[in-house]
Amino acid sequence: MGLTGLQIFKLLPKTNCKECGVATCMAFAMALANSKASLDQCPYVSDEAKEQLDAAAAPPIKKVTLGAGDFVRTMGDETELFRHDKKFFNETVIAIMVDDTEDVAAKAESFDKKVYERVGLTFYTDALAIINASGDAGKFKAAVEAAMGKTNRVLVLCSEDADAMAAAVEAAADRKPLICSATAANFDKMVELAVSKGCPLSVKGANLEEAVELATKAAAAGAKEVVIDSGSRQVSQTVADLTQLRRQALKRTKGFGFPAMAVVTAEDPMDQVVEAVSYMSNYAGLIALKADDDALLLPLMAWRQNLYTDPQKPIAVEPGLKEIGDVTPDSPVYTTTNFSLTYYIVEGEVEASKVPSYILSVDTDGISVLTGFAAGKFTGDTIAAAIKETGLEEKVNHKNIVIPGGVAVISGKLEDASGWKAMVGPREASGIPKFVRENFAK
Amino acid sequence: MKILERRVIMAFTPLKEKYRNKVAQITLGATADQGGTRTSTVTIGGEEALPFLHFEGTIANKPVVALEVWDIAPTEWNSCFDQYYGDVYNDTAAWAKKCVEEYGAEVICLRFKGADPDLGDKSPEDCVATLKAVLGAVGVPLIVLGCGKYEKDNALFPAIAEAGEGENLLLGVGEQENYKTLTAAALGYKHAIIAQSPIDINIAKQLNILIGEMNFDTSRIVMDPTIASLGYGIEYGYSIMQRARFGALTGDKAMANPMIGNVGFEAWRAKEANASQEDFPGWGDQETRGIMWEATTATALISAGLGIAVLRHPKTVALVKKSIDALMVPSAY
Secondary structure, eight states: OOOOHHHHHHHSOOOOOOTTSSSOHHHHHHHHHTTSSOGGGOTTOOHHHHHHHHHHHSOSSOOEEEOOTTOOEEEOOOOOSSGGGSOOOSOOEEEEEEETTSOHHHHHHHHHTOEEEETTEEEEOOEEEEEOTTOOHHHHHHHHHHHHHHOOSEEEEEOSOHHHHHHHHHHHGGGOOEEEEEOTTTHHHHHHHHHHHTOOEEEEOSSHHHHHHHHHHHHHTTOOSEEEEOOOOSHHHHHHHHHHHHHHHHTTOTTOOSOBEEEOOOSSHHHHHHHHHHHHHTTOSEEEEOOOOHHHHHHHHHHHHHHTSOTTSOOBOOOEEEEESSOOTTOOEEEEESBHHHHHHHHHHHHHTTSOEEEEEEOSTTOOHHHHHHTTSSSHHHHHHHHHHTTHHHHOSSOEEEEOGGGGGGHHHHHHHHSOEEEEOOSSGGGHHHHHHHHTOO | OOOOOOOOSOOOOOOOOOOSOOOOEEEEOOBGGGTSOBSOOEEEEOOSSSTTOGGGSOOOSOOEEEEEEESSOOSSSOGGGHHHHTTTTTOHHHHHHHHHHTTOOSEEEEEOGGGSTTTTOOOHHHHHHHHHHHHHHOOSOEEEEOOSOHHHHHHHHHHHHHHTTTSOOEEEEEBTTBOHHHHHHHHHHTOEEEEEOSSOHHHHHHHHHHHHHTTOOGGGEEEEOOOOOTTTTHHHHHHHHHHHHHHHHTTOGGGOSOEEEOHHHHHTTSHHHHOOTTTOGGGOOHHHHHHHHHHHHHHHHHHHTEEEEEEOOHHHHHHHHHHHHHHTSOOOO
């Protein structure tokens, strides 16, 4: 990002010493510009040049790390406006809010159990945001301590009372909680606290302009990790602010290079999740909400997973033989590719059929059935090879394999190559239940 | 004398993109003085900026929500729908009326599922009778979809278009392999159409051009770039919508159309919307989860530019409408 090969070249020693492994300094400069080499490879680069190159290479949005130990979350360090241009990197941190007037220990305990599994992946609620709703410093500190005893996930400490915050941070500093937040009124004390304790700090303005101004001042005062809260609590203004923060940061406007957070204000838990979806779709690095019901959080986490996938890379599952239910040697065998969308849709339908079965997921480098067929990766030969490699023949006492209807033409090849009988299944996974009723009903 | 503190921070100048083009604006439905019998119309499209970025351009119209109504009782809808539609599943007109009057649908999406040769093979005459019954039962604009089988739809479209003359329906769907009969029928009786492409931005654009070559006014096309549900590839449709909308605003007139998505249809196919809490105790209540699966799918796509969300669950309608209203509050700097 930033400098061109020629601009970099001007900062290099221009000795063509080859010690970096590249023939000329010019070639090395081009490699640097394309992120194909690292400046460390040049033993002779001057400190001054290094500084300039580092500054240009610095991410447009600073990276902020929340938490310590085994459970750490990263915000910022993004480079794109649209996910399709490259990808979004650091998944939105989902923070569940709890008031210090509630039973924080109980809430933290149930929060810590929130782990969701779908499509073979595990999702966590990342952070517990403890709100100093009581206005009492002792209560706030006690609540933070109670939470620390129950969860090792990220903590967000929410109070605008600098004394209450100081007491809580004193107790929680080595967990690297997010101090939330510095405002114009408590600014000096909060920044001092963040700097002296080495904790990330969010700054909240009366509006975006003030928030950016405060963030710049906090960074100048030594706060290393700053998060911006524009202060907006109205949905469309928050969306606008989040968009401004991202756009200005990518254009490297001074003061904007910080990750952003949003606070959900809707009352109804279902409305809260819908509101959070809007912020997540519009660059929020952290979203704080109260809703904590499983049925509400699972969809929000699924959206996060989808939004942050690499658009250039099909998502693959580990190829191999999968057991669905309590399989026996009589269980039916299906085959499909290892493109995750295809695989999980097939798996879902097979599971729903309630007939325990094997699914042979063939390694197609994560591409779909028809694309895999066209590319020669999902063919009679590759399926036959997978049958052999997975030891399928020792697991079942029959030689029937269900293939996707869209590639019925491979039946002959598959039968020749494997000695198995190909049963042509439905074209769409949604046809599997009917297919099962007709073929495998007990 | 006190020295004034010098401000080191530059004043904040909002970044506003300048766009060269805007999205076509389409009105659906026609009232009595416009030659139809609708009591309300809806207008979508017309955006001059990316979704809900009011600060840089006019967001002329809000996205709208439609509820899906079938001409036969669906056998595979989740049983959680029974309490809402169970009493009207076998009376399409009453079903539509309930969607509008009790559940707040702004548009009815009438799907002639029963015309499918495998699902009853209802005749065009039967479908026309159903259409007339629905038109009589509700005052909102109608989206009318065929059964999806080309041959049958091509028998259906001309009859539907004629029967709905003057009502300014939104007819669909036209696909690359099958758009001519639909386009001709819509052209003859002055309806708008849905052009559906298979998650492929080039085909989406191509299809709009092909339809335009039949002298159909392309500003009367609603694009369906095809969406998948949350968790099952929603990001593909999401990114195509973002690319299409950005392309449209930056000058590509062949993609400057409002977009529609079959949100309910897709979301309620997902395992997560249907699996019982008994089978997946960690996933929470099934109906709530299903509603949120649908609402999240809709809201995410609305963020990318979706103009008509075709939904199924009454509670999703309420959630999504509320969200749209909040997003339509002007932002400014």
